[in-house]
Amino acid sequence: MLPPHLVSPRTLQRLPLYVSYLHSLPKDALYISSTEIAAQLGLHPVQVRKDLAAVGAQGRPRLGFEVQTLLRLLTTYLNGGTQHSAVLVGMGHLGRALAAHLGFAHYGFTIQAVFDNDQNLVGSRLAGYEVQKMENLVPLCQTLKPAVGIITVPAEEAQGVCDLLVQAGVRVIWNFAPTHLAVPKDVTVQDEDIAASLALITKQILGQQPSLVPISRKEESVRDGIL
Amino acid sequence: MLPPHLVSPRTLQRLPLYVSYLHSLPKDALYISSTEIAAQLGLHPVQVRKDLAAVGAQGRPRLGFEVQTLLRLLTTYLNGGTQHSAVLVGMGHLGRALAAHLGFAHYGFTIQAVFDNDQNLVGSRLAGYEVQKMENLVPLCQTLKPAVGIITVPAEEAQGVCDLLVQAGVRVIWNFAPTHLAVPKDVTVQDEDIAASLALITKQILGQQPSLVPISRKEESVRDGIL
DNA sequence: TAGATTGTTAATCGATTAACAATC
DNA sequence: TAGATTGTTAATCGATTAACAATC
Incomplete structure (x- = not known):
């Protein structure tokens, strides 16, 4: 290999x-x-x-x-043959969807802890995880040393959460909030960019933008006869 | 321009x-x-x-x-200076997150209708939308003629939903289910590919894969002094 | 065998970056 | 004016595709 x-x-x-x-x-x-x-x-x-x-x-x-x-x-x-650890901040709908359904384990990821600032959620079990209060974020991350911090909070709160994760030593951030995050040089942010996808879709609809998988190359598609 | x-x-x-x-x-x-x-x-x-x-x-x-x-x-x-219409199928956590929080309107998209196959959800209001039963999908789409069909159902159900949308005349599919969808030539599927992001993140963690935004080019980042 | 497929080298294509003149 | 910045042309880089020999 x-x-x-x-x-x-x-x-x-x-x-x-x-x-x-x-x-x-x-x-x-x-x-x-x-x-x-x-x-x-x-x-x-x-x-x-x-x-x-x-x-x-x-x-x-x-x-x-x-x-x-x-x-x-x-x-x-x-x-990569290994299991990676993650913490997730923000247990709204998106956070719960990620924690519960999207098969992280299948791709070698384990969520170690989840956090939220909503007192009504803290302490409850969601998607199999006991929701931790935000005050625990830095100390817990310092102990757990997660490889990735997943941010699924509203855009306004994302930078604050990001700063906390960085402070706690997390060096890879997976950002689902629709906002730009500023980080030190040694930290990587990967944006899960729904807006970028929407941009492609809009142009797709307008027929002005060739798709990333141009239709002209799909000649051999087998599905045609089915419907 | x-x-x-x-x-x-x-x-x-x-x-x-x-x-x-x-x-x-x-x-x-x-x-x-x-x-x-x-x-x-x-x-x-x-x-x-x-x-x-x-x-x-x-x-x-x-x-x-x-x-x-x-x-x-x-x-x-x-x-593109215009508003685009969409329907959303699957009002689980991910569907609700998309419908409620992710600011489609801001990017020129309007969700016209949402669907789910869960009888407990049908008829209730979620994220401001009355959940429609699946039987209404084809007839409603034929009337509303949405520009995009958004699929937020589990992987196993995605192909079936996709077939219904295609049958109802939808020509652009935005697929959040972690599965491959087969469609006729004249239909475009855009996958919102969390697995692709995870692949990049994994390599990021392993330090084996240069990031799409190489760290070496971030020399001028201004944020360093803040934390 | 004939024909479909793999795997590799070379050519093409598109996107990024370098160089630099123009501007204020 | 001096210097920072824009905007454009040319060079570089990387990824995709074409061509084709090797395999079964």
Whole structure:
């Protein structure tokens, strides 16, 4: 397998796409070709082969790639073989959705603690976690040393929460609040940017912006006849 | 102003970033330079200038760009000057978060109707919307003709919901379910891909993957002294 | 065998960055 | 004026796609 750091960010972001597509295949599918994956996902076959090669996958001419082997390679690669810890701040709807449903464990993440500033929530159990008060944030993070801090508070409160996390030693922030966060150099913020997606969707609707997966390349889509 | 379709997807996705950064500026800031924007957001100054030029912004040497004018240009450009309609299927936590908090209106989107298959929710008001039963999905969409269908149901139900939306004539799908959706050629699916973000975050943590906004380019970050 | 598929090298394409003249 | 900044052209960089030999 190639060293992980040789995989480009663009490739890296496509890998989960392959995982979810492979999961959607019928249980009895033994092999899948890059041609088929590409057609279904609207990608170029060579791109798919290069992406898969990047995680060390090897296909067989005429047959394609072994589905289960491929799945194992991708998931192992994606979570780096280790479990990562996280704390989540803001147990509104978004926080609860993330904590409960979105399958962090599947991708190698464990939420260690959740926080909220609403006294009505503090102490209660939500999505399987006992909600901690904000006063506990810094001391608990200093003890737990989570790899990631997830921010799901309203935009106005995000910078304050971010500052606390940074103060407590968290060096990677996953920000769901629709606002820009300022951080020291050694801290990384990744914005989960719904606004960026909305921008693409708007242009999609207006028909002025070619989609990231141009429709003209989806000629081979298999689904047409179904509906 | 340049024709909107000349703006590349990458630029398009950065525009909301500028909007949120401009909003975070002090009220009395009249001008902002591309240099400062770039330093704060970890981008290259020339890239910022090109992005802003793409929406027709003009700066003044020595001063920079007028903040309010820039904001107006960006927001007008981003929502295309029109309001777009949407329906949302799945009023769990994620659906409620989207419907209630994430400021669609701000970006030119209006949710016309929300749906759920949970009989306990149907008929109740959530986030200001009366939850419709799934049986109403196709007929209502045929009447309302929403520009976008937002899918916030569990992965297992997403394909079924997607098929219904397509059947009802919806041509743009915004998919929050962590699964691959198969659609006819003339339908676009945009995945809100939390797994892709997690992949980047994992590599970030492992320190094996250079971030999309390389830390080495944040030298000029102003925040350092604050904490 | 014939034909579909992999895997790799080379060419193309698009986006970012460097260089620099113009402006105030 | 001097110096910071804009805006544009050219160079660089990285990612995608084309071409094709190797495989089964």
